[in-house]
Amino acid sequence: xxxxxYQSQSGGVQWHYLMAASTVTILPVVxxxxxxxxxxxxxxxxxxxxx
Numbered sequence: 001x002x003x004x005x006y007q008s009q010s011g012g013v014q015w016h017y018l019m020a021a022s023t024v025t026i027l028p029v030v031x032x033x034x035x036x037x038x039x040x041x042x043x044x045x046x047x048x049x050x051x
Contacts, residue, residue: 033040
C-alpha cells in the first residue's frame with residue numbers, strides 16, 4: 001500500500017522514489033534469508049526423509 005502511494009501521489013510515477021522504497025522494503029527479508037539460509041535448507045532437506 002505504501003509503494004502504491006509513491007506511484008499515485010503526484011499523478012505520475014517517480015521511478016527513483018519507487019525503486020528506493022522497494023529496495024528498503026525488500027532488504028530486511030533478503031538479509032534475514034542470508035542469515036538463516038542454513039536453517040531453511042536443513043528444514044527442506046529433512047522434510048522429505050522418514051525416520
